Amino acid sequence: MSALNDTVRQVEALLFAAAGPLTEADLAERLPEGADVAGAVAALRSLYQDRGVVLEQAAGGWRFRTAEDLAWLMVDQREEPRKLSRAALETLAIIAYHQPVTRAEIESVRGVSLSRGTLDALLEMGLVRLRGRRRTPGRPVTYATTDQFLEHFGLNHLADLPGAAEMKAAGLLEFAPGAGFETPDPSRLLGLDDEDPIDDADAEAPDFVEDFTGEG
Structure with missing residues (x-):
């Protein structure tokens, strides 16, 4: 052989x-x-x-x-996957297309406040990760998608994400996105030019990470 x-x-x-x-x-x-x-x-x-x-x-x-x-052969044999709520799906789409993005920026695009449970669910499912802390007042946490997100949606790279029009046609984007809602440039994720990495304490206890928007 x-x-x-x-x-x-x-x-x-x-x-x-x-x-x-x-x-x-x-x-x-x-x-x-x-x-x-x-x-x-x-x-x-x-x-x-x-x-x-x-x-x-x-x-x-x-x-x-x-x-x-x-x-079609697997329909009856496969376990029903956990379904995302509309709020979670919209949040995931915003993170995918705007990453790295803070909670305040997600709320700005959606036009409504974001419940903590929505982000917790995405973190628990492994579709989203804590990426860093923005070097701005309050040092808010930024979020990005994971390799599991790519695998779940059958993508090889972030550049393979469909455009906003295709997302709407597929029923995955029912809200009105803000300006700049475009397919992301994967090169943006290579460095932490405007961020500091998440420390060990944040990574081990993501449920307790908060975004502070006040002064100091």
């Missing part, structure tokens, strides 16, 4: 057992040095192209999923 065939089998096993998408770097860490990871992934994509499961990119990595034309 050739070295590539060995690598294909190894990559197949890793992706099958993984709980989420694995990048080529993740795979390379688990394989013998010099393994042709890219070649193995390409071979697996070809092998599974017309099978019941397919190999696809998600959140910058690779994962197996059921072929789209067979999704």
Whole structure:
């Protein structure tokens, strides 16, 4: 058996057992040095192209999923996912398109106050994370989406997000967004130019993080 065939089998096993998408770097860490990871992934994509499961990119990595034309077979067997409320869906859309964004900025776009439970639900589901603290008076917390958000919505990068018109057509954007509601530039998330990182205390107890807008 050739070295590539060995690598294909190894990559197949890793992706099958993984709980989420694995990048080529993740795979390379688990394989013998010099393994042709890219070649193995390409071979697996070809092998599974017309099978019941397919190999696809998600959140910058690779994962197996059921072929789209067979999704109907899973309807009765799959657990009903937790549904987002309208407020949570609107909040998630604003965070996705405006990140990094503070609670006050979310409320400004929506035009209504935001209940604490809405953000808590998004944090608990792993769709949103605490990103940093803005270097402005009150040092408000900023929020951003997670890799789990990308995986949940079948996106590879934030640049794959649909435009506002497409979101409305899909019924996912029923509120009137404010000016500047555009597909985000992923490069904005690479640095913390106007923020400080979240400290350990914030990261361990997100339920107790508050946005302070008053002086001092």
